[in-house]
Structure formats: C-alpha cells, structure tokens
Amino acid sequence: MQPIKLLDQVLGSFTKYHFIQSDDFRWSPNDNTVYYRRPKHNEDIWSLLHEIAHAELGHTTFNLDIELLNHETQAWAHATSVLAPRFGVRIDDEYMQDHLDTYREWMFERSLCPTCGQTGLQTQNTYRCINCRCLWRANEARLCALRRTRLLDQIRTVS
Numbered sequence: 001m002q003p004i005k006l007l008d009q010v011l012g013s014f015t016k017y018h019f020i021q022s023d024d025f026r027w028s029p030n031d032n033t034v035y036y037r038r039p040k041h042n043e044d045i046w047s048l049l050h051e052i053a054h055a056e057l058g059h060t061t062f063n064l065d066i067e068l069l070n071h072e073t074q075a076w077a078h079a080t081s082v083l084a085p086r087f088g089v090r091i092d093d094e095y096m097q098d099h100l101d102t103y104r105e106w107m108f109e110r111s112l113c114p115t116c117g118q119t120g121l122q123t124q125n126t127y128r129c130i131n132c133r134c135l136w137r138a139n140e141a142r143l144c145a146l147r148r149t150r151l152l153d154q155i156r157t158v159s
Helices: 003-013 042-056 065-086 093-111
Strands: 018-021 026-028 033-036 120-123 126-129 135-138 148-152
Touching: 003 042, 026 042, 033 042, 042 065, 042 093, 065 093, 093 120
Parallel strands: 018 033
Antiparallel strands: 026 033, 120 126, 126 135, 135 148
8 A cells, every 4th residue: 555545544553642843753641642654654653653652552752771671562562462553564673773773772882981992881870880880871862963971980889
C-alpha cells in the first residue's frame, strides 16, 4: 500500500491521540501528541507506528538511561508484533536494530568517564567511575553534542 494511503488509515485508527506533521518523529505525553514526518517511504510508517507504540504503552518519563533503552525496545516490539500486523505491514528488523543501536551508543558514550575513559555506573542523574572514582553528569545529548561535567574527581573515604 502507498505510504500516504497507509498514513490516513493509521491516523484514523488512533483518534485518542493528536497528530502533528513535523520534521521528526516523537511522542509527547504532555500534550498527548505524536509528531511525524509526511511519509515518503515505508520506513516513515514504521517510525510512526513506533511512536504510536510509545503512546499505547503509556511511556512518559525515565530516570536512568537504561529505562529509556527499555522504552525504546518495548515500543519497537509493540510496533512490530501488534501495530504493524494490524495494518498489513512488516517492520524490517535491521531498521529497528539500527534505531536501537543509536540509543545503545548514546548510553555508552554518556557512561564513559571524562577522567580515565572507563565505563561508569549511573545512579539517578549522575555517573560514578569505579576505576578513578570520578563523579559526573551528562547532558541529554540525544539531539545535541554530548557534554560531561565533572562533579568530583576523587571521592575519599574516611577510615
């Protein structure tokens, strides 16, 4: 089916959400809106279904990077196994994994210690290096350049 015809069918099936044409795809739980690009290819429909899956699954906020990756994984699984078959669509697994890889890479980059380069552990909105004990925060950096800010280079324990 042509992507434009499929778009009308998809949008008409989810009247409880607002849909706004945009430059990117995203789900905004604050205003119950799915933002989408006008579909030129099947991939655009797949991405739209993915964003609708976030809405259907009730995804709102996350505290840890791993929670965001979990939301993304859940949304792709729901789009693939529930939504796509409803419209006679098959989402390409490689396309889905490529999108998930961007989140995996984002998570990895944020977790790298700005002092020694080792992978740190995230707790709430900070990271801690188990090698050099550096403490840092990272900006969101999903749509901009990554910035890591050191909070404390050494945490000394009192004996």
